[in-house]
Amino acid sequence: MDYARYSRLSALCVASLIVSGTAGAATQGSLGATSTGSISIGASVPNRVQLSGLTDVSFANQDPATAAASAQNVCVWSNTSTKGYNVTATGSGTANAFTLANGALTVPYSVEWAQTSGQASGTALTTGSALTGLKSTATNALCAAGPSSTASMIVKMSTANLQSMQAATTYTGTLTLVVAPE
Amino acid sequence: MLVVAIETRATALLKESGMGERRAALGARAANRLARLTRSALTFVVAAAALFGVEPGLAASNKVRISNLADVAFGTVANLSVDALQSQSVCVYADTNTSGYNITGIGTGPGGAFQLSSGASSLSYDVMWSSSAGQSSGAQLAPNVPLTGQSSGATQQACNTGPATSASLIVVLRSVSLSSAAAGTYNGSLTLLIGPE
Numbered sequence: 001m002d003y004a005r006y007s008r009l010s011a012l013c014v015a016s017l018i019v020s021g022t023a024g025a026a027t028q029g030s031l032g033a034t035s036t037g038s039i040s041i042g043a044s045v046p047n048r049v050q051l052s053g054l055t056d057v058s059f060a061n062q063d064p065a066t067a068a069a070s071a072q073n074v075c076v077w078s079n080t081s082t083k084g085y086n087v088t089a090t091g092s093g094t095a096n097a098f099t100l101a102n103g104a105l106t107v108p109y110s111v112e113w114a115q116t117s118g119q120a121s122g123t124a125l126t127t128g129s130a131l132t133g134l135k136s137t138a139t140n141a142l143c144a145a146g147p148s149s150t151a152s153m154i155v156k157m158s159t160a161n162l163q164s165m166q167a168a169t170t171y172t173g174t175l176t177l178v179v180a181p182e
Numbered sequence: 183m184l185v186v187a188i189e190t191r192a193t194a195l196l197k198e199s200g201m202g203e204r205r206a207a208l209g210a211r212a213a214n215r216l217a218r219l220t221r222s223a224l225t226f227v228v229a230a231a232a233l234f235g236v237e238p239g240l241a242a243s244n245k246v247r248i249s250n251l252a253d254v255a256f257g258t259v260a261n262l263s264v265d266a267l268q269s270q271s272v273c274v275y276a277d278t279n280t281s282g283y284n285i286t287g288i289g290t291g292p293g294g295a296f297q298l299s300s301g302a303s304s305l306s307y308d309v310m311w312s313s314s315a316g317q318s319s320g321a322q323l324a325p326n327v328p329l330t331g332q333s334s335g336a337t338q339q340a341c342n343t344g345p346a347t348s349a350s351l352i353v354v355l356r357s358v359s360l361s362s363a364a365a366g367t368y369n370g371s372l373t374l375l376i377g378p379e
Contacts, residue, residue, distance in 0.1 A: 025253060026251045026252050026253045027251070028248070028249040028250070028251055029246075029247050029248035029249055029251075029374075029376060030247060031246070031247040031275070031339045032246070032247070033244065033245060033246075033378070034246065034375060034376060034377050035246045035248045035375075035376040036248070036373060036374065036375050036376070037248040037249065037251045037373070037374050038371055038372060038373040038374065039251050039252065039253050039254055039351075039371065039372050039374075040253045040254070040369065040370070040371045040372075041253070041254045041256075041298060041307065041370050041371065041372055042253075042254070042255050042256065042367070042368065043255075043257070043259055043266070043298060043305065043355055043367075043368045044256070044257060044258040044259065044366070044368070045258075045259055045262065045300075045305070045360060045363050045364070045365050045366055045367075045368065046258055046259070046365055048262055048365065077361075079262075079361075079362075079363060079364050079365045080364070080365050081364055081366070139362055140361065140362055141262065141263070141361035141362070142361075145362075181365075
């Protein structure tokens with residue numbers, strides 16, 4: 001009987017220790033010539049990406065005999081362990097096509113992406129499909145420190161498409177880019 | 183009102199041998215006179231102290247204590263573009279003549295830096311201190327450097343009576359640090375050392 005009581009008491013003590021072990025680690029100071037206390041601090045940073053540094057693209061008075069291309073350096077920041085990301089582009093045409101329009105008149109364009117800045121060409125994007133396996137070198141979310149840009153986005157119009165356009169007519173459209181962490 | 187009982191004594195230094203009755207009587211009278219003077223002087227001092235409102239008190243022990251500390255859990259910081267701040271009111275007791283104290287913060291980063299870690303990644307944070315409770319800002323602490331000139335309003339070493347807390351500890355994750363930190367779960371500890379002043 002004593003043994004049973006002892007066993008119950010031991011089990012209770014073990015349970016108390018387990019509960020104590022999961023309690024907070026803050027320690028309180030005692031009264032003395034100096035007093036020392038300590039706390040634990042914890043924070044979780046989720047996966048995040050940011051795309052910045054984008055500028056509008058304008059092809060003005062474009063010669064239909066010469067292909068048009070506009071490359072720009074942008075900042076893509078990713079805080080994942082690999083600094084990886086993917087990019088998905090959608091246009092404002094029918095079914096998110098990469099097209100510009102003026103009323104019923106439309107003209108296609110193409111979009112390319114490179115994971116380094118200063119590039120005049122890259123991997124062609126397909127509307128709505130993610131280009132995966134990209135890496136960023138940004139050390140700051142807005143590239144305010146470290147590299148000022150990390151990727152290149154290139155918009156192109158072929159001579160064939162330029163030659164299909166009506167002269168002295170302005171075609172407009174919107175390109176949307178979504179970056180996600182990997 | 184403090185009542186002080188004083189027992190005064192004066193003793194004539196008499197030489198046992200070779201001193202006549204008269205000299206001994208003179209010595210005894212001088213001793214009594216000295217005792218009366220001493221008693222009068224002490225009575226005057228106590229009366230003057232009472233008149234000017236100065237009462238003799240217990241000497242300060244120069245002991246301090248920090249308590250009521252709680253762990254800081256930021257959880258998942260969803261918005262990395264703004265500072266994340268956690269403040270808590272703590273009890274600092276200082277039994278000094280001025281209730282003064284200083285505080286030193288020591289983190290777990292290199293050289294005591296205020297840094298959290300997640301594997302090889304680190305996340306810096308700021309520590310601020312205010313000598314009044316309920317504050318969300320205060321003087322910034324530098325690692326291992328005492329912040330001096332603080333004063334406590336605590337009247338009991340664990341704030342069990344009087345004010346329940348007497349100071350504020352503020353921990354801040356700056357957006358500039360958050361937005362350059364790798365994703366992950368960061369942990370660290372902060373040690374606070376209180377010294378009397």
